[in-house]
Amino acid sequence: MMIECGFIGLGNIGKPMAKNLARKAVQSKLSLRVYDVMPAPMAELEALGAKPVDSPEEIARHCELVGICVRHDQDVEDLLYGSGASAGIFELAPKGAVYAIHSTVNRDNMRRWGREAAERGLHVVDAPITGGEAKAEAGDLCIMLGADEVLSERLQPMLACMSTSVVAAGAVGDGTVLKLANNLMNYIAFVAASEGMGLVKNAGVNPEKLLEVVEANGVMGPLARQFVTGRDGMHAACSVEDMEAIFGPFANLAEKDLDHALALAGQLKLNLPCGKTARDGIRQTFLHPIVPANQ
Incomplete structure (x- = not known):
């Protein structure tokens, strides 16, 4: 059975990460949806077999594993809680879904998102990356994962497509540190x-x-x-x-x-x-x- 996964944020680092995910999705038994505010990178991902979607809400409704790679804490906040007329991930995601935050954010925010996700039966973990654009292109990133062993195991098929090293940092927030x-x-x-x-x-x-x-x-x-x-x-x-x-x-x-x-x-x-x-x-x-x- 294919695992429904999603990726939000197709910028300088997010796009090559998602490209590697798309290239290896079938062999890893993953089905990939992608979203970005710009249409061009979504078209590139579609050419590699990913399904572009019209909004993050569609990813929230359908995906059990999701990577988020956006610029700022506020971008993550808006995705999780909603902004304006848009519903947030916390409102729409199925119970048990796991969200890996690849962005570099504030530790306090990361811990708060993790706690408030758990209160809703969801999981938000930190998975920041290092290696830059070149290693993102090569699928050779290092990921610093703040998650327990169960969630780490669930995320492994997705993270393995984008990285060659996953450092088990400890609890949520420790990867951010x-x-x-x-x-x-x-x-x-x-x-x-x-x-x-x-x-x-x-x-x-x-x-x-x-x-x-x-x-x-x-x-x-x-x-x-x-x-x-x-x-x-x-x-x-x-x-x-x-x-x-x-x-x-x-x-x-x-x-x-x-x-x-x-x-x-x-x-x-x-x-x-x-x-x-x-x-x-x-x-x-x-x-x-x-x-x-x-x-």
Whole structure:
């Protein structure tokens, strides 16, 4: 018997995740419905055998396993509780349905959604991902799963289509903690890479030599290197407006993720000075490399 599953949110990461799910659905005994506010990605998924639907409500009514990959906490909130004239998942979903939140969200919200789902006979778990667009395309993501063993087992056919590593984080909310820590470290690394490259350039040394050094000693990870070299290449060819259009949305997400991490640190009475510095400078890091004054 086929398992009815759904996927909501077909953006930069969600679309390749859903594509891998569609490609492997039949062999995994899954039947896939997909939804996004934009028609183009749904057409791509339809070409791979998925069924596009007109609203999230249709997924809520028919699917027992659902992945959600949207941008913000409020997007998840609207899907679960409804918005305007739209009914929410909590109102429509069949008892026992499982919703895996792939978005990077606030831990308190994640725990609340889990509790309130349980009160309705449903399951909401956190399943944030790491690996970026390239690994999403390859089906090589790492998923940090906040769920008990029973729900983890139920989700396995779906998650296996999109990932090669599922880390059992613990209870609902614990996957989110891992994701916030991961992103905190990643954005601090971006700031450090940007400042290191800026120091070398302003001292009149060829920045390619720094890349040789960090290649040899491993100080700069591949994501930070990809970020800083890609950004610098775009900056050389783009106007200020172009940089804002290209990198502004990524800066917005970085600020959101760092805000969540620092809010959690505040609840735990932890001081994260590097995290605070990264939050203060992350937009500058995305949009404006540190270049010599004569450039």
